[in-house]
Amino acid sequence: MSTTTQSTEDVKQASFKKEKKSLPSFMKAAFSGRIDHKLIFPFPEPSSEEMEEMDSFLQELDKFCKQNINASKIDEESKIPQEVLDGLAELGIFSLTAPEEYDGLGVSNVFFCRFLGLISRHCASVSTTCGAHLSIGSKGLHIFGTEEQKRKYIPGIISGETIAAFCLTEPQAGSDAHSIRTTARLSEDGKHFILNGEKIYITNGAFANFFTVFAKIASENEEESGFTAFIVTRDLGGVTSGKEEKKLGLKGSSTTPIFFNDVKVPVENVLGERGKGFKIAMEILNLGRLGLAAACAGGVKRLVNEAIRQASERKQFGSSLSSFGLIQKKLARMGSLCFAMNSAVLLTAGLADSKEVDVSIESAICKIFTTESTWEIVNETVQIFGGNGFIADFELERALRDTRVNMIFEGTNEILRLFIALTGIKDFGNYLKNVGKALNKPLQSMDVIIDYLSTKVIRSIAKEKFDNVESLLSSETKVVEKYIALLNHVAEKHIKMYKKDIIHQQFLLERMANMAMYIYVLVACISRIDTQMKNGKTAEDLEHDLACVRIFSEIAKEKLEYNYNGINSNYDDSITKVSNHLCENQQYPFKVWG
Structure with a gap:
């Protein structure tokens, strides 16, 4: 190798030395314009043995919750009865996430997400209590604790004596x-x-x-x-x-x-x-965000079921509400959002279980998408119930109260949007920085420049595409392919424009994060259906699943177009002007007369 000319591979190793120490991420690759197909296909699927174990455990838990958990009473008395916590301990709930070598059950992330989804359908307060204990409260010990620390504290944690x-x-x-x-x-x-x-x-x-x-x-x-x-x-x-x-x-x-x-x-x-x-806090919170997303994705199914029941039983003008187009629109959107929420959560949980993928961005996406979708579904369920939805006896008001905090828990959704965008562009920004250095010494770094230019030419002629995805999903994959290319274009353009100052461009970062979110959730839906079809399911078998994906794809496309177009055509200056004016006056200052 010449001592005067760096090879492309040498500079890539220098540019991505941090990345090489870290795990790959589908969304980090997407910000760089790459589709890392192998990371999200096939859709993770538990073994038949684990599925049987999960189903058996969750059936017992469901039976216990139906017999012992009274969510209304817990809400009224602002306390979970001790016998409920003791009963959960006897079922082995508190040992779910503890490693097997310390007498825990050491369940997978997929298993844990299903657990949180089920218990959330019975009582959000119980789910929150268990989740805090099993996830963010003790996860740091399980991941980072010494042998001595684990031996000392895990026994009490799994018995429930230690909370x-x-x-x-x-x-x-x-x-x-x-x-x-x-x-x-x-x-x-x-x-x-x-x-x-x-x-x-x-x-x-x-x-x-x-x-x-x-x-x-x-x-x-x-x-x-x-x-x-x-x-x-x-x-x-x-x-x-x-x-x-x-x-x-x-x-x-x-x-x-x-x-x-x-x-x-x-x-x-x-x-x-x-x-x-x-670093420890962020790793714990990554898993905590995924757990919260699972609780939302599972818990909200109860509300969808309530909305379906009300729409089917309630009659107006001689017909059930479910026969009215505008109610059908609400129900179909709710069902499709549920489908998308569960797809994203279970894909991310499966990736986390592989221990070979960085899911920090993906977990944050799941947290934002599920909490905001849950809020929409709760609101629409109240709307379908009409006046009854506003009456406390129907318990929807408790659902409204319980779900509102989800957009604040585990990092506010505003902060997480900045996290998604800044984390997504970090490695790509480092690569561009090294390309910039190469341009200052072109004779010594010609291979790097050629590699960068050739990559740009290839991507300008043909976007990266998914490999071997079922043809029935071609319209959905085209949406993802298009917007991964556009996300990469936006990222590169504005990294060059703002350099380090990009961290202060919050309107831009929000739009990039929103694009990333809808790309990933749509990819999760595609992977789920594609894998089922490759496993032998037919289009007829998946007729309604495909319809859900079609609906969500339209939702995603609308959001992607809105955010991408908003980067170049927006009213951001007016937002800043009005916000500053309000704060300067410390009150609403606009008068109708005089």
Whole structure:
């Protein structure tokens, strides 16, 4: 190899050295204009043995929930009866996510998502309590804990004697995790960290006794550094819960602040590496977002069923509501959104189970799409019920209250849209940066320039296409192919235009994230149907599934066109102008007269 000329492969390795250390991602590839077909085809399918195990377990759980969980009473009394939690523990619920080598069940992400979907149909408060314990509360221990930590704490977690909670959010640090003020100072003897601070909105806060806590390690000169995760237990002393928050919904779940006052945390209770807390928090939250998405995708089916029942039984003008075109439109859209939600969640869960794919963007997409679709479905169900939907006896008002927080949980949907776009363009931006360096030294880097230009020429002539997708899905695949190419075009154009300042272009980033979201969810639907057809299902067998995909494809295409067109033709300046005017006046300032 010449010492004066870098090969394309050498520069690619330099450009993507971070990517090579990380796992591939379908959506990261999509931002770069690539269709990584093998990542999402075939649609993940559990083995017959796991399917049988899942179905048997979930049938028992469903039976228990029907007999023991009274969601209305839990909401009215703002408390889950202890016998419900004890019964769930006896069923083995609290051992679901713990590794098998520590006597847990170690179920797959697909299994866990199905569990959350089922229990959410019975009671959102119970689902939230269990999810906080099994997912974000204890997942850090399972993934990053030492052998000693796992042996010490997992037995109590799976028996239900130990209830877990996740402590990240603070009064001054919501979605901005880097701004946390909770500190951990190493004691003089070097045996403990002295923990001080306050966390808010902690699910299970009133009765949890195991906390995954994030704090900044404080140095001797009072400078704070080293964002780190800690295992903190209530028996260490200095850990207190504030009073229960009076919430709009999820009233049966516990939500309190947690105060840490000179808590002596043994140095062996550091979770993972010191200074790596942000990475740990993000990995935990990736799985938490997928769990929340699963709860929405499964739980909302009950509302769809209620809407169907009401539309079928309620008569107006001598006909059932279900015979009216505008009601049919609502029901069909609700069913198609449900289909899409479940497709995206189960695809992402299957990818996570492979442990060979980075699902950080995909999990965030699932969280946004399912929470917003759930809100739409709840609202439309109330509409189908008419006046009865506004009456508390019909329980839809509880569904409205319980589901509203989903768009805030696990990172607000606004923040997650920025996360999706910025994460999606990061590796592509690094590649373009290295191409830019090559252009400054063309004689030494001609291979890199040729590779970049040839790639652009190829993509300008022919978009990347899916391999061997069933012809019945050709119109849907064309939508995805078209908008992956356009997403790549938008990303490249604006990375070059704004460079580092792109992080401040929130209107642009939102539109890119929305494009990514509808691309991925539509891809999940395509993969689901394509795999079923390759497994022997016919078009006749899948007649109604295909109709759902057709409807969702039209929804996705409309959203994709709107967001792409809005990048070049919009009223963003007016948004900024009116918002600034409102804030400057600190009130609504527009007068009709005078």
